Every structure is written in C-alpha cells, then in structure tokens.
Amino acid sequence: SQQGEEDPQALSIQEGENATMNCSYKTSxxxxxxxxxxxxxxxxxxxxxxSNEREKHSGRLRVTLDTSKKSSSLLITAxxxxxxxxxxxxxxxxxxxxxxxxxxxxxxxx
Amino acid sequence: xxxxxxxxxxxxxKRGQDVALRCDPISGHVSLFWYQQALGQGPEFLTYFQNxxxxxxxxxxxxxxxxxxxxxxxxxxxxxxxxxxxxxxYLCASSLARPSTxxxxxxxxxxxxxx
Numbered sequence: 001s002q003q004g005e006e007d008p009q010a011l012s013i014q015e016g017e018n019a020t021m022n023c024s025y026k027t028s029x030x031x032x033x034x035x036x037x038x039x040x041x042x043x044x045x046x047x048x049x050x051s052n053e054r055e056k057h058s059g060r061l062r063v064t065l066d067t068s069k070k071s072s073s074l075l076i077t078a079x080x081x082x083x084x085x086x087x088x089x090x091x092x093x094x095x096x097x098x099x100x101x102x103x104x105x106x107x108x109x110x
Numbered sequence: 111x112x113x114x115x116x117x118x119x120x121x122x123x124k125r126g127q128d129v130a131l132r133c134d135p136i137s138g139h140v141s142l143f144w145y146q147q148a149l150g151q152g153p154e155f156l157t158y159f160q161n162x163x164x165x166x167x168x169x170x171x172x173x174x175x176x177x178x179x180x181x182x183x184x185x186x187x188x189x190x191x192x193x194x195x196x197x198x199x200y201l202c203a204s205s206l207a208r209p210s211t212x213x214x215x216x217x218x219x220x221x222x223x224x225x
Contacts, residue, residue, distance in 0.1 A: 030210055042114070042201060042216030043153070050205045096166040096209045098143075100152035 006089060019076045021104040023089030024069075030092045032065060036072050037086045037103070041101040046074075046087075081110040112136060114192050114217035116202050122223045123192045128164040131148065131187045131220045135204030143214060144177055153201055159185060192224045 005092045007022045022034065025032070031050045035043040049056045049065045056063045062075040076083055093099065115134045123129050135142050138162055145153035146169075155169040161182035170177070174193075179185040189196055199219040205212040 040218075042218045043214075044216070045213045048213070049213070090152075092210055094210075096143075096158035096160075097155045097169070098209070098214065099144075099155065101154050102150075106221075 004105045006087070006101045008104060010079075010107070012107045012109065013079055014022060015079060015081055015110050016035070016043055017079055019079050019083070019106055019108070021074045021087050021106070022035075023072045023074070024099055025072075025091045025099075025101075027068075027071065027093055032063075032072050033090045033092070033098070034061075034063060034072075035088045035090060035100075037088065039085075043088065076106075079106075079108045081108050084108045112213050114202055114204055115188040116200075116217035116220050118220060119218065120221050120223075122225065124225055125194060128188065128190045129222065131189075131196075131200050132224070133185045133187070133202030133204075133217060135183065135185070136215055137183075137200070138206070139183075139204035139215075140207045141209055141212065142179055143203045143205075144185070144187050145203065146171075147199045147201055149198075156187070156200075163194050165187075167223075174200055179193070192222075194224050197222055197224045 014033045047058045065072045082096045085087045086105050088100050088103045090098045090100045092103045115173050117132045142159040144156040147153045157177045158166040159179040174190045176188045201219045203214040203216045205214045
C-alpha cells in the first residue's frame with residue numbers, strides 16, 4: 001500500500017491562479033519529494049525537502065513540510081496551462097524505497 | 111538525448127504469456143529502480159539495483175516477476191505467465207548513486223496490457 005495520500009484528488013483552476021496540493025504520510029521520513037507527470041510520460045523531479053527543513057522554494061514552486069502533522073504542501077503560483085499534469089509526493093523513509101502517493105490531477109484552464 | 115529509455119513503449123500480451131521489459135538507464139548511474147503504476151495511481155516500488163546487485167526486491171508482487179541487471183547498466187523486468195492484474199505502466203528510474211537524496215530520472219514507461 002502507498003504511504004502518501006494527496007488532497008485534492010483533482011483540481012481545476014484558471015490560468016494565473018495559485019494551485020495548492022497537500023500530501024499526508026504515515027511514518028517518519030528522511031525527506032519528501034514532489035514529482036510532476038504529464039499524461040503518458042515519465043515523472044519529472046520538482047523539489048526535495050529534508051525532514052529538518054520547513055519550507056523550500058524553486059521558481060514558482062513553494063513546498064512546506066510539517067513533520068508534527070506528517071504533511072506537506074506544494075504551492076504553484078501564477079499557474080500556466082503548461083502546469084496541467086499530475087503531481088505526486090514521494091517520501092523516503094530509509095533503505096532503498098521511495099513511496100509515492102496517489103497524486104493530484106491539476107488542470108489549468110487558459 | 112541522454113535520458114532513461116524503455117522498450118517497448120507498449121506491449122499487449124495474452125494471459126499466460128511471458129514478457130520482458132527493457133530499461134536503459136543514464137550512463138554512469140549506479141542506482142536503478144523499477145515501479146509499477148496502475149491507472150490513476152502513483153508508482154509503486156518493485157525493486158532496486160545498485161550496479162548489478164539487486165538489493166531490494168520486496169515490492170515484486172509475486173514470484174512471476176523477476177528483474178536483472180547483469181552488467182550494472184541495462185536492466186530487464188520479466189513477467190512470467192502474465193495475468194490481467196499485471197496490466198499497468200512499468201516505470202524505470204535511475205539515479206547517480208544514493209537512493210536517499212539523489213534525484214531519480216524516470217523513463218517514459220512501458221504500458222503493458224494483458225488480455
């Protein structure tokens with residue numbers, strides 16, 4: 001079974017709006033990563049946040065991590081139609097496994 | 111390009127057939143991962159190689175699944191006596207070295223359909 005759960009499952013917004021996706025996980029993590037997957041394609045790594053970090057930025061992306069609540073959020077600011085994709089959180093708990101959530105499907109309308 | 115490649119991109123098999131899925135990782139990448147992604151779900155870990163050594167195969171769903179990376183580069187995932195529940199996209203990823211922090215680079219996947 002998968003470790004992470006994402007919320008919402010699907011999100012539809014207008015271009016220019018911000019999109020926020022949330023991820024919850026069940027056990028302690030070493031780090032948490034966010035990936036993007038365009039339809040029919042492989043996953044692309046977006047950002048990694050370590051367990052001792054609370055917030056991280058990369059361009060229009062902002063990730064927060066709350067280890068006390070076992071949750072993370074991904075904020076995409078000023079969304080574009082090209083941001084339409086599925087977004088997955090993935091947690092690393094040690095060993096060799098990365099555990100992915102079920103994903104949030106984001107649709108940005110032009 | 112120098113990305114991860116997978117072949118075939120699409121595979122249709124009749125129930126009971128054996129299939130072999132190939133992954134060409136990025137040259138020089140030590141770590142190689144296989145994942146299974148069901149429709150509408152996130153990838154699920156299958157197995158991990160460090161060079162030619164298979165260090166974790168805990169995600170393989172049954173003994174019908176077998177993976178190898180004999181020379182530490184190209185990897186093959188083999189599924190014997192395919193079942194309908196094996197229908198999924200099989201993703202391969204490679205990373206430079208450490209599973210803990212190094213970015214995984216994913217291939218486009220092989221979509222397997224078992225009839």
